[in-house]
Amino acid sequence: MAATTAENGKDFDVVVIGGGPGGYPCAIRAAQLGKKVACIENDNLGGTCLNWGCIPTKTMIGSVAALYTIKHAKDFGLTADNVGIDFPALMARKEKVVKTLVGGVGFLFKKHGVTAIEGIGTLKDANTVEVIKADGSTQMLTTNNIVVATGSVPAKLPIPGIDDADIYTPNWDVKAKFAAGTLATGKIWTSNEAVSAKQIPEELVVIGGGVIGCEFAYTYNGLGTKVTILEFLPRLFATMDIDLSTELEKVLKNQGVTIRTNAKVTGVTEGENGKKSVTFERDGKSETIPADVVLVATGRVPFTNGLNLDKVGVTIGAPKNKRAIAVNEKMQTSVPNIYAIGDVIGSGLAHTATAEGLVAAENIAGHHSTMSYKANPACIYTEPEVASVGLSEAEAREKGHDVKVGTFTFRNLGKAMAINERDGFVKVVAENKYGEILGVHIIGPHATDIIHEAVVSIQLENTVEELMRTIHAHPSLAEALGQANEDVRGMAIDKG
Numbered sequence: 001m002a003a004t005t006a007e008n009g010k011d012f013d014v015v016v017i018g019g020g021p022g023g024y025p026c027a028i029r030a031a032q033l034g035k036k037v038a039c040i041e042n043d044n045l046g047g048t049c050l051n052w053g054c055i056p057t058k059t060m061i062g063s064v065a066a067l068y069t070i071k072h073a074k075d076f077g078l079t080a081d082n083v084g085i086d087f088p089a090l091m092a093r094k095e096k097v098v099k100t101l102v103g104g105v106g107f108l109f110k111k112h113g114v115t116a117i118e119g120i121g122t123l124k125d126a127n128t129v130e131v132i133k134a135d136g137s138t139q140m141l142t143t144n145n146i147v148v149a150t151g152s153v154p155a156k157l158p159i160p161g162i163d164d165a166d167i168y169t170p171n172w173d174v175k176a177k178f179a180a181g182t183l184a185t186g187k188i189w190t191s192n193e194a195v196s197a198k199q200i201p202e203e204l205v206v207i208g209g210g211v212i213g214c215e216f217a218y219t220y221n222g223l224g225t226k227v228t229i230l231e232f233l234p235r236l237f238a239t240m241d242i243d244l245s246t247e248l249e250k251v252l253k254n255q256g257v258t259i260r261t262n263a264k265v266t267g268v269t270e271g272e273n274g275k276k277s278v279t280f281e282r283d284g285k286s287e288t289i290p291a292d293v294v295l296v297a298t299g300r301v302p303f304t305n306g307l308n309l310d311k312v313g314v315t316i317g318a319p320k321n322k323r324a325i326a327v328n329e330k331m332q333t334s335v336p337n338i339y340a341i342g343d344v345i346g347s348g349l350a351h352t353a354t355a356e357g358l359v360a361a362e363n364i365a366g367h368h369s370t371m372s373y374k375a376n377p378a379c380i381y382t383e384p385e386v387a388s389v390g391l392s393e394a395e396a397r398e399k400g401h402d403v404k405v406g407t408f409t410f411r412n413l414g415k416a417m418a419i420n421e422r423d424g425f426v427k428v429v430a431e432n433k434y435g436e437i438l439g440v441h442i443i444g445p446h447a448t449d450i451i452h453e454a455v456v457s458i459q460l461e462n463t464v465e466e467l468m469r470t471i472h473a474h475p476s477l478a479e480a481l482g483q484a485n486e487d488v489r490g491m492a493i494d495k496g
């Protein structure tokens, strides 16, 4: 349980700035380890993940996936007539899920004795945080440690017609617009507007074929929108194993999404009939397409505005991201009692932020805890889902490993046939001599759940042989992992 007094006469042992999936678990873990903790947040608790990202998107996707299943009722020997979409009800369900989870974080803070403070935090010195409240008043907090967990905002796209849009804002601006009913009333969206839409657009052009672009393309295509993805690089989600990108592109195209890779967007202007007109260059030619809405999905950048980090000596400029706060493996910044975690250090994923938050809390409590990114899964919540952990085949070869690959398709599995979800495969990338599993890449039903066998395997440095000896329940989707491991040694029983 949290301490009631802090050490050294300070107000708190730990002040966490930001209550997202990095900040709130960090605050709770520090309290569990006996520290007196405050968490400052100016949006609802839960951050981008709960309010504007993971949870709203996955709830919308849940509705789209259910719609898809109902539309294919006949395949299951069922009839379902007059199937339709009640979009306001769909969005109300999303709101209810978000509210429930946000309330849950508040409850957990109370349970663990974490003080939640509403306002904007700014550093005065390495032991003092000022909180600026909505009414303009301020509160000064003294603390032994500070954790910066302020997340990220959508990256500004420096393209005429988009660069001046009022969409690249922190969460509390998004919250204020949502409350005022002015969010998603324009024609240029980020993911914030896409999870707050008032109606389903007829034509959506998505700029960027990364994870946000693919998830919304799937979602709105499923809701009946004509969707086009414009991706600058030669393939979708270029950091993933190429076989997953290729299969995802095939699946999305089959579902009706138009995908234009090698497409460089050069401008967005007013078009005909009140629509936007999106111009892009491809193969040296310029093309223009209409859009009711343009979704900017070209990455996110660390949010450090107003924190005063330079004044207290915190270095900005991480090796892989010059706008991110630099930290060591204990999550300490250049000022040892100031820690930073999550998107503000360039991490990009909610679960990574959580892991970093726990490491920071443990170090603050005097443990020796270090962060490892070796077994860090990446997931895309399209249908079928995509999930990946460890090295891609290309990365493993670049690192000089003697690589062996095994694959297994879901269509060879009884469970996949029974639930009528046969698309996709599992790919295991292993080192040949000792059989160490280096990476596992899945596109298929429930990929984001079954990837965790592989996450544990990579964390524990398991070999292909150990996984071949592991009994997989039958019938289950996880059998595909067992058989893909067998295939690394050319011995998959059910591979045709």
Ligand code: NAI
Binding pocket: 053, 054, 157, 207, 208, 209, 210, 211, 212, 213, 215, 230, 231, 232, 233, 236, 237, 238, 263, 264, 265, 297, 298, 299, 300, 347, 348, 349, 350, 378, 379, 380, 381
């Ligand atoms: P991203 O970096 O994954 O993808 C952006 C894409 O936009 C890239 O493929 C890039 O080549 C393309 N692009 C950039 N400029 C372009 C231009 N001018 N024209 C055409 N294409 C262009 O960024 P994304 O999808 O916006 O996601 C942002 C962050 O949110 C990521 O860190 C991501 O991991 C995280 N996120 C994670 C989710 C998950 O785990 N399921 C869901 C949603 C977001």
